[in-house]
Amino acid sequence: MDQYTLFQPQNILSVSQLTGYLRQVLESDNVLQDLWVEGEISNLGRPPSGHLYFTLKDSQSAIRCVMWRNSAVRLNFDLRDGLAVEAHGGMSIYEAGGQVQLYVDSLRLAGEGQLFQEFLRLKAKLEAEGLFDAETKRPIPERPSLIGIVTSPTGAAYQDMLNTLRRRFPVAEVVLAPTTVQGVDAPPGIVAALERLNRQVHPDVILIGRGGGSIEDLWAFNDEMVVRAVAASETPVISGVGHETDFTLTDFAADLRAPTPTAAAEVATPDRTELLSTITELANRHTTHINALLADLRFEHGRVQNALDRTSPKHAINAYRQRLDEILSRLDRSMQVKLEKKGLQLSNLQQSLRGLSPRAVLNRGYAIVTREKDGALVKSADQVQPGEDVHIQVSCGELDARITKTTQEEQHDG
Numbered sequence: 001m002d003q004y005t006l007f008q009p010q011n012i013l014s015v016s017q018l019t020g021y022l023r024q025v026l027e028s029d030n031v032l033q034d035l036w037v038e039g040e041i042s043n044l045g046r047p048p049s050g051h052l053y054f055t056l057k058d059s060q061s062a063i064r065c066v067m068w069r070n071s072a073v074r075l076n077f078d079l080r081d082g083l084a085v086e087a088h089g090g091m092s093i094y095e096a097g098g099q100v101q102l103y104v105d106s107l108r109l110a111g112e113g114q115l116f117q118e119f120l121r122l123k124a125k126l127e128a129e130g131l132f133d134a135e136t137k138r139p140i141p142e143r144p145s146l147i148g149i150v151t152s153p154t155g156a157a158y159q160d161m162l163n164t165l166r167r168r169f170p171v172a173e174v175v176l177a178p179t180t181v182q183g184v185d186a187p188p189g190i191v192a193a194l195e196r197l198n199r200q201v202h203p204d205v206i207l208i209g210r211g212g213g214s215i216e217d218l219w220a221f222n223d224e225m226v227v228r229a230v231a232a233s234e235t236p237v238i239s240g241v242g243h244e245t246d247f248t249l250t251d252f253a254a255d256l257r258a259p260t261p262t263a264a265a266e267v268a269t270p271d272r273t274e275l276l277s278t279i280t281e282l283a284n285r286h287t288t289h290i291n292a293l294l295a296d297l298r299f300e301h302g303r304v305q306n307a308l309d310r311t312s313p314k315h316a317i318n319a320y321r322q323r324l325d326e327i328l329s330r331l332d333r334s335m336q337v338k339l340e341k342k343g344l345q346l347s348n349l350q351q352s353l354r355g356l357s358p359r360a361v362l363n364r365g366y367a368i369v370t371r372e373k374d375g376a377l378v379k380s381a382d383q384v385q386p387g388e389d390v391h392i393q394v395s396c397g398e399l400d401a402r403i404t405k406t407t408q409e410e411q412h413d414g
Contacts, residue, residue: 033090144204157261169269186220209240240264
């Protein structure tokens with residue numbers, strides 16, 4: 001039934017028709033299928049199936065979330081109630097319960113995404129101004145005689161750069177412009193260190209860097225004031241901030257980006273052979289190019305995958321997964337109730353059996369008398385004669401006796 005037919009005047013919809021239509025609307029919206037939502041984890045459930053069910057909430061609203069097992073196993077941190085996270089996924093509806101849910105495929109701790117968005121915003125701004133243009137990059141001198149370094153004097157990065165320079169090109173003189181490289185005081189300190197080297201020392205090349213860390217730790221090298229100072233430096237600058245996978249805006253503004261502080265010292269000095277230096281430079285460019293191509297391919301793959309997901313039957317499978325979890329939970333509760341009921345019935349039957357047992361009669365003072373000769377039950381006095389042996393069973397034991405006298409009780413009508 002198409003949309004036009006479905007919503008004809010006076011047309012009464014079934015619940016299934018309505019929820020099915022809502023699912024189609026949600027899953028056909030590209031925005032709703034590629035969402036980042038920030039909130040606090042609550043009502044976290046971990047059923048044996050390995051799927052995760054939780055609520056993402058803020059001070060005013062909440063939304064139910066589902067994370068299937070194949071996505072949950074990729075989490076690199078412990079998920080718990082009260083944790084602030086950023087969730088990525090798409091919106092759909094659980095038709096069996098009529099519940100709109102966010103189907104999460106990845107989670108990250110809150111804050112990281114905001115810094116990255118600020119990184120992209122500032123990068124786009126400075127790039128538009130031409131600060132990162134390749135035409136503005138100056139060549140690095142092949143044999144520098146005076147090298148300036150901007151970093152913390154107490155950090156391992158300084159010792160790594162100094163040791164590398166002494167090993168590769170000991171004839172070069174090294175001048176350190178000390179500064180903090182992390183925290184609120186780092187950006188003005190880095191700018192002042194660059195200005196001192198440019199105005200007072202005039203080195204052939206400047207190395208700027210620090211060791212690795214989180215995006216927050218490296219944020220001083222994304223500061224706009226620092227990036228502009230690097231781009232405006234009279235002396236060519238080589239950036240060596242963090243590890244190989246770390247990129248800062250200082251890397252883009254510098255005349256040359258090195259993956260680590262040690263690598264910055266290496267590219268600033270001549271190697272044993274010019275060929276090896278050329279190969280290293282080409283390898284770095286190739287790596288950067290491949291990473292850019294891979295990023296484009298990943299983006300295209302994600303776009304195609306989202307399109308395929310919207311046309312695949314996986315929504316029904318996902319709904320059945322959640323439905324199965326609910327059925328198993330109800331089955332477990334039902335079996336428990338039935339076992340308790342059967343146990344109560346068994347107890348009542350045992351009590352009834354105990355009340356009907358002959359031994360219960362004996363416990364009230366009665367006895368069972370049988371003839372010794374044939375074991376027949378004696379119900380009347382005329383069944384035995386004086387001198388005849390009988391057997392008597394009482395509540396706690398048995399007796400053997402001999403009849404000495406019998407008396408027949410008269411029967412009365414009524």
